[in-house]
Amino acid sequence: MAALAELDVPLPPIIVHRASMRVIDGLHRLRAAQLRGHHTIAATFYDGTEADAFVLAVESNVRHGLPLSLLDRKRAAARIIATHPQWSDRKIASVTGIAPGTVADVRRSAVAGTPGEDVARIGRDGRVRPVDIAEGRRRAGQLIAENPDLSLRQIARAAGISPETARDVRNRLSRGEEPLLPPRPRGVRPRPRKEMLKVVPRPGHGEGRPGPAAGTAFAEGLSAVNRLKADPALRLNETGRQLLRLLSVHMLPPGEWEGIIDTVPPYWSGTVAHLARECAHIWEEVAARVEKNIARGNDSPASPADSSACPTM
Secondary structure, three states: OHHHHHOOOOOOOEEEEOOOOEEEEOHHHHHHHHHOOOOOOOEEEEOOOHHHHHHHHHHHHHHHOOOOOHHHHHHHHHHHHHHOOOEOHHHHHHHHOOOHHHHHHHHHHOOOOOOOOOOEEEOOOOOEEEOOHHHHHHHHHHHHHHOOOOOHHHHHHHHOOOHHHHHHHHHHHHOOOOOOOOOOOOOOOOOOHHHHOOOOOOOOOHHHOOOHHHHHHHHHHHHHHHHHHOOHHHHOOHHHHHHHHHHHHHOOOHHHHHHHHHHOOHHHHHHHHHHHHHHHHHHHHHHHHHHHHHHHOOOOOOOHHHOOOOOOO
Protein backbone atom coordinates (compact mmCIF):
# COMPACT_ATOMS: atom_id res chain seq x y z
CA MET A 1 0.00 0.00 0.00
CA ALA A 2 2.83 2.37 0.82
CA ALA A 3 4.49 1.61 -2.52
CA LEU A 4 1.26 2.32 -4.39
CA ALA A 5 0.78 5.55 -2.44
CA GLU A 6 4.21 6.78 -3.55
CA LEU A 7 3.48 6.30 -7.24
CA ASP A 8 2.86 9.60 -9.02
CA VAL A 9 0.33 8.11 -11.45
CA PRO A 10 -3.46 7.71 -11.33
CA LEU A 11 -4.48 4.37 -9.87
CA PRO A 12 -6.64 2.03 -11.97
CA PRO A 13 -10.33 1.99 -10.99
CA ILE A 14 -11.34 -0.39 -8.23
CA ILE A 15 -14.29 -2.78 -8.67
CA VAL A 16 -17.17 -2.41 -6.19
CA HIS A 17 -20.22 -4.60 -5.69
CA ARG A 18 -23.04 -2.09 -6.04
CA ALA A 19 -25.58 -3.94 -3.88
CA SER A 20 -23.31 -4.32 -0.85
CA MET A 21 -20.76 -1.55 -1.62
CA ARG A 22 -17.98 -4.02 -0.87
CA VAL A 23 -14.67 -3.79 -2.71
CA ILE A 24 -14.30 -6.76 -5.06
CA ASP A 25 -10.93 -5.81 -6.49
CA GLY A 26 -8.60 -2.98 -5.48
CA LEU A 27 -8.56 -2.87 -1.69
CA HIS A 28 -4.84 -2.02 -1.68
CA ARG A 29 -5.47 0.79 -4.20
CA LEU A 30 -8.23 2.12 -1.94
CA ARG A 31 -5.92 2.19 1.08
CA ALA A 32 -3.17 3.80 -1.02
CA ALA A 33 -5.60 6.57 -2.07
CA GLN A 34 -6.44 7.15 1.58
CA LEU A 35 -2.72 7.39 2.40
CA ARG A 36 -2.43 10.03 -0.35
CA GLY A 37 -5.18 12.00 1.37
CA HIS A 38 -7.67 11.54 -1.45
CA HIS A 39 -11.39 11.58 -0.67
CA THR A 40 -12.51 9.96 -3.94
CA ILE A 41 -11.28 7.16 -6.17
CA ALA A 42 -12.31 5.94 -9.62
CA ALA A 43 -14.52 2.85 -9.38
CA THR A 44 -16.35 0.40 -11.61
CA PHE A 45 -19.58 -0.99 -10.21
CA TYR A 46 -20.53 -4.66 -10.49
CA ASP A 47 -24.25 -5.47 -10.48
CA GLY A 48 -24.16 -9.26 -10.14
CA THR A 49 -25.07 -11.43 -7.19
CA GLU A 50 -22.88 -11.76 -4.10
CA ALA A 51 -21.89 -15.27 -5.19
CA ASP A 52 -20.77 -13.98 -8.60
CA ALA A 53 -19.03 -11.04 -6.93
CA PHE A 54 -16.99 -13.51 -4.86
CA VAL A 55 -16.01 -15.39 -8.01
CA LEU A 56 -14.88 -12.13 -9.62
CA ALA A 57 -12.89 -11.22 -6.49
CA VAL A 58 -11.04 -14.56 -6.48
CA GLU A 59 -10.39 -14.43 -10.23
CA SER A 60 -9.08 -10.86 -10.03
CA ASN A 61 -6.77 -11.78 -7.15
CA VAL A 62 -5.39 -14.80 -8.97
CA ARG A 63 -4.67 -12.69 -12.07
CA HIS A 64 -2.89 -9.71 -10.56
CA GLY A 65 -3.42 -9.45 -6.82
CA LEU A 66 -1.39 -10.52 -3.80
CA PRO A 67 -1.15 -14.30 -4.29
CA LEU A 68 -3.48 -16.38 -2.13
CA SER A 69 -2.09 -19.38 -0.29
CA LEU A 70 -3.01 -22.85 -1.52
CA LEU A 71 -5.29 -23.30 1.49
CA ASP A 72 -7.09 -20.02 0.71
CA ARG A 73 -7.55 -21.08 -2.93
CA LYS A 74 -8.95 -24.45 -1.84
CA ARG A 75 -11.39 -22.67 0.49
CA ALA A 76 -12.39 -20.37 -2.36
CA ALA A 77 -12.94 -23.41 -4.60
CA ALA A 78 -15.15 -25.03 -1.95
CA ARG A 79 -17.25 -21.87 -1.68
CA ILE A 80 -17.60 -21.61 -5.48
CA ILE A 81 -18.58 -25.29 -5.69
CA ALA A 82 -21.32 -24.60 -3.15
CA THR A 83 -22.66 -21.55 -5.02
CA HIS A 84 -21.95 -22.76 -8.58
CA PRO A 85 -22.21 -26.59 -8.46
CA GLN A 86 -23.01 -26.65 -12.18
CA TRP A 87 -19.51 -25.38 -13.06
CA SER A 88 -16.96 -27.95 -14.20
CA ASP A 89 -13.77 -28.64 -12.29
CA ARG A 90 -11.71 -27.01 -15.06
CA LYS A 91 -13.83 -23.85 -15.00
CA ILE A 92 -13.47 -23.50 -11.23
CA ALA A 93 -9.75 -24.27 -11.51
CA SER A 94 -9.31 -21.44 -14.03
CA VAL A 95 -10.88 -19.03 -11.52
CA THR A 96 -9.07 -20.17 -8.37
CA GLY A 97 -5.65 -20.91 -9.86
CA ILE A 98 -5.43 -24.53 -8.72
CA ALA A 99 -5.37 -27.78 -10.68
CA PRO A 100 -8.64 -29.35 -11.89
CA GLY A 101 -7.74 -32.52 -9.98
CA THR A 102 -7.49 -30.50 -6.77
CA VAL A 103 -10.93 -29.00 -7.45
CA ALA A 104 -12.29 -32.53 -7.97
CA ASP A 105 -10.85 -33.56 -4.58
CA VAL A 106 -12.44 -30.52 -2.94
CA ARG A 107 -15.77 -31.32 -4.63
CA ARG A 108 -15.71 -34.91 -3.38
CA SER A 109 -15.06 -33.80 0.18
CA ALA A 110 -17.70 -31.03 0.10
CA VAL A 111 -21.46 -31.38 0.34
CA ALA A 112 -22.73 -29.51 -2.70
CA GLY A 113 -26.11 -30.05 -4.30
CA THR A 114 -28.44 -33.00 -4.10
CA PRO A 115 -27.39 -36.47 -5.28
CA GLY A 116 -28.69 -37.12 -8.78
CA GLU A 117 -28.89 -33.45 -9.78
CA ASP A 118 -25.28 -33.14 -10.91
CA VAL A 119 -25.78 -34.68 -14.36
CA ALA A 120 -24.14 -31.93 -16.45
CA ARG A 121 -21.66 -29.13 -15.91
CA ILE A 122 -20.70 -25.92 -17.66
CA GLY A 123 -17.13 -25.87 -18.97
CA ARG A 124 -14.69 -22.99 -19.43
CA ASP A 125 -16.00 -22.48 -22.96
CA GLY A 126 -19.57 -22.06 -21.70
CA ARG A 127 -20.76 -25.39 -23.11
CA VAL A 128 -22.81 -27.83 -21.06
CA ARG A 129 -21.42 -31.35 -20.93
CA PRO A 130 -22.70 -34.43 -19.10
CA VAL A 131 -20.82 -35.63 -16.04
CA ASP A 132 -21.54 -39.21 -17.12
CA ILE A 133 -20.01 -39.38 -20.59
CA ALA A 134 -21.60 -42.78 -21.24
CA GLU A 135 -25.00 -41.26 -22.02
CA GLY A 136 -23.40 -38.78 -24.39
CA ARG A 137 -21.60 -41.61 -26.19
CA ARG A 138 -24.87 -43.55 -26.55
CA ARG A 139 -26.59 -40.48 -27.99
CA ALA A 140 -23.69 -39.89 -30.39
CA GLY A 141 -23.90 -43.49 -31.56
CA GLN A 142 -27.60 -43.07 -32.30
CA LEU A 143 -27.00 -39.83 -34.21
CA ILE A 144 -24.26 -41.37 -36.33
CA ALA A 145 -26.42 -44.40 -37.12
CA GLU A 146 -29.37 -42.19 -38.08
CA ASN A 147 -27.38 -39.62 -40.08
CA PRO A 148 -23.82 -40.64 -41.03
CA ASP A 149 -23.26 -37.33 -42.89
CA LEU A 150 -23.33 -35.21 -39.71
CA SER A 151 -20.02 -33.49 -38.89
CA LEU A 152 -18.19 -34.23 -35.67
CA ARG A 153 -19.08 -30.80 -34.28
CA GLN A 154 -22.78 -31.33 -35.02
CA ILE A 155 -22.71 -34.70 -33.30
CA ALA A 156 -20.78 -33.32 -30.34
CA ARG A 157 -23.15 -30.37 -29.94
CA ALA A 158 -26.27 -32.55 -30.06
CA ALA A 159 -24.89 -35.26 -27.74
CA GLY A 160 -23.24 -32.88 -25.27
CA ILE A 161 -19.76 -34.32 -25.72
CA SER A 162 -16.49 -33.05 -27.16
CA PRO A 163 -15.69 -33.41 -30.89
CA GLU A 164 -12.79 -35.66 -29.94
CA THR A 165 -15.18 -38.03 -28.13
CA ALA A 166 -17.54 -37.91 -31.12
CA ARG A 167 -14.60 -38.89 -33.34
CA ASP A 168 -13.80 -41.84 -31.08
CA VAL A 169 -17.44 -43.01 -31.15
CA ARG A 170 -17.50 -42.80 -34.96
CA ASN A 171 -14.22 -44.75 -35.23
CA ARG A 172 -15.50 -47.43 -32.85
CA LEU A 173 -18.72 -47.83 -34.81
CA SER A 174 -16.78 -48.08 -38.10
CA ARG A 175 -14.84 -50.99 -36.57
CA GLY A 176 -18.06 -52.68 -35.50
CA GLU A 177 -17.53 -51.91 -31.81
CA GLU A 178 -19.92 -50.47 -29.22
CA PRO A 179 -19.85 -46.67 -28.74
CA LEU A 180 -19.12 -47.07 -25.03
CA LEU A 181 -15.61 -47.71 -23.81
CA PRO A 182 -15.10 -51.10 -22.15
CA PRO A 183 -15.05 -50.89 -18.33
CA ARG A 184 -11.58 -50.69 -16.84
CA PRO A 185 -10.69 -53.53 -14.48
CA ARG A 186 -10.86 -52.50 -10.84
CA GLY A 187 -7.55 -51.32 -9.49
CA VAL A 188 -6.11 -50.58 -12.94
CA ARG A 189 -5.34 -46.89 -13.38
CA PRO A 190 -5.10 -45.27 -16.82
CA ARG A 191 -1.62 -44.59 -18.11
CA PRO A 192 -0.35 -41.02 -17.93
CA ARG A 193 -1.23 -38.92 -20.96
CA LYS A 194 2.43 -38.69 -21.96
CA GLU A 195 2.44 -42.41 -22.69
CA MET A 196 -0.61 -42.05 -24.92
CA LEU A 197 0.84 -39.32 -27.13
CA LYS A 198 2.76 -40.37 -30.22
CA VAL A 199 5.33 -37.74 -31.13
CA VAL A 200 8.16 -38.20 -33.60
CA PRO A 201 11.45 -37.89 -31.61
CA ARG A 202 14.23 -35.56 -32.72
CA PRO A 203 16.30 -36.60 -35.73
CA GLY A 204 19.58 -38.22 -34.74
CA HIS A 205 18.17 -40.25 -31.85
CA GLY A 206 18.60 -43.68 -33.40
CA GLU A 207 15.35 -45.50 -34.09
CA GLY A 208 13.36 -42.33 -33.21
CA ARG A 209 14.51 -40.62 -36.42
CA PRO A 210 11.60 -39.76 -38.75
CA GLY A 211 11.21 -42.44 -41.39
CA PRO A 212 11.01 -41.88 -45.14
CA ALA A 213 7.18 -41.90 -45.03
CA ALA A 214 7.11 -38.63 -43.06
CA GLY A 215 9.51 -36.95 -45.48
CA THR A 216 7.56 -38.23 -48.48
CA ALA A 217 4.24 -36.96 -47.08
CA PHE A 218 5.78 -33.54 -46.45
CA ALA A 219 7.29 -33.35 -49.95
CA GLU A 220 4.00 -34.35 -51.58
CA GLY A 221 2.04 -31.88 -49.48
CA LEU A 222 4.47 -29.04 -50.21
CA SER A 223 4.32 -29.82 -53.93
CA ALA A 224 0.51 -29.70 -53.84
CA VAL A 225 0.52 -26.32 -52.05
CA ASN A 226 2.96 -24.93 -54.64
CA ARG A 227 0.64 -26.04 -57.44
CA LEU A 228 -2.29 -24.37 -55.69
CA LYS A 229 -0.27 -21.14 -55.44
CA ALA A 230 0.17 -21.15 -59.21
CA ASP A 231 -3.60 -21.25 -59.82
CA PRO A 232 -4.93 -17.72 -60.63
CA ALA A 233 -8.35 -18.72 -59.29
CA LEU A 234 -6.80 -18.75 -55.81
CA ARG A 235 -3.88 -16.32 -55.85
CA LEU A 236 -5.74 -13.42 -57.51
CA ASN A 237 -8.38 -12.92 -54.80
CA GLU A 238 -8.05 -12.22 -51.07
CA THR A 239 -10.03 -15.27 -49.90
CA GLY A 240 -7.93 -17.58 -52.06
CA ARG A 241 -4.72 -16.00 -50.80
CA GLN A 242 -5.91 -16.46 -47.22
CA LEU A 243 -6.42 -20.18 -47.88
CA LEU A 244 -2.96 -20.44 -49.43
CA ARG A 245 -1.41 -18.68 -46.41
CA LEU A 246 -3.14 -21.06 -44.00
CA LEU A 247 -2.01 -24.12 -45.94
CA SER A 248 1.56 -22.79 -46.18
CA VAL A 249 1.74 -22.17 -42.42
CA HIS A 250 0.96 -25.83 -41.73
CA MET A 251 3.44 -27.19 -44.27
CA LEU A 252 6.47 -27.52 -41.99
CA PRO A 253 9.06 -30.31 -42.08
CA PRO A 254 8.64 -32.93 -39.33
CA GLY A 255 11.83 -31.70 -37.67
CA GLU A 256 10.41 -28.18 -37.26
CA TRP A 257 7.22 -29.57 -35.70
CA GLU A 258 9.41 -31.41 -33.21
CA GLY A 259 11.20 -28.16 -32.34
CA ILE A 260 7.86 -26.40 -31.83
CA ILE A 261 6.66 -29.17 -29.51
CA ASP A 262 9.87 -28.95 -27.46
CA THR A 263 9.40 -25.20 -26.87
CA VAL A 264 5.97 -25.59 -25.21
CA PRO A 265 6.35 -25.12 -21.42
CA PRO A 266 4.93 -28.07 -19.44
CA TYR A 267 2.36 -25.87 -17.69
CA TRP A 268 0.89 -24.81 -21.07
CA SER A 269 0.90 -28.33 -22.57
CA GLY A 270 -2.79 -28.96 -21.88
CA THR A 271 -3.86 -25.62 -23.38
CA VAL A 272 -1.71 -26.03 -26.50
CA ALA A 273 -2.95 -29.61 -26.98
CA HIS A 274 -6.57 -28.43 -26.67
CA LEU A 275 -6.05 -25.64 -29.21
CA ALA A 276 -4.25 -28.00 -31.60
CA ARG A 277 -7.19 -30.41 -31.46
CA GLU A 278 -9.65 -27.55 -32.02
CA CYS A 279 -7.68 -26.51 -35.12
CA ALA A 280 -7.68 -30.13 -36.31
CA HIS A 281 -11.47 -30.29 -35.91
CA ILE A 282 -11.86 -27.08 -37.94
CA TRP A 283 -9.69 -28.44 -40.76
CA GLU A 284 -11.64 -31.71 -40.69
CA GLU A 285 -14.89 -29.79 -41.16
CA VAL A 286 -13.30 -27.84 -44.02
CA ALA A 287 -12.25 -31.13 -45.65
CA ALA A 288 -15.73 -32.64 -45.21
CA ARG A 289 -17.46 -29.61 -46.73
CA VAL A 290 -15.03 -29.45 -49.67
CA GLU A 291 -15.61 -33.15 -50.34
CA LYS A 292 -19.37 -32.55 -50.15
CA ASN A 293 -19.01 -29.81 -52.78
CA ILE A 294 -17.18 -32.29 -55.00
CA ALA A 295 -20.03 -34.76 -54.61
CA ARG A 296 -22.49 -32.05 -55.64
CA GLY A 297 -20.43 -31.15 -58.69
CA ASN A 298 -19.49 -27.68 -57.41
CA ASP A 299 -15.75 -28.24 -57.31
CA SER A 300 -13.32 -26.34 -59.52
CA PRO A 301 -11.07 -28.26 -61.97
CA ALA A 302 -8.12 -29.81 -60.21
CA SER A 303 -5.61 -32.51 -60.75
CA PRO A 304 -6.19 -35.85 -58.94
CA ALA A 305 -2.64 -35.56 -57.68
CA ASP A 306 -3.58 -32.54 -55.58
CA SER A 307 -5.31 -34.60 -52.88
CA SER A 308 -2.34 -34.58 -50.51
CA ALA A 309 -2.81 -34.36 -46.78
CA CYS A 310 -0.83 -32.30 -44.32
CA PRO A 311 1.99 -34.34 -42.78
CA THR A 312 1.35 -35.86 -39.40
CA MET A 313 3.71 -35.59 -36.49
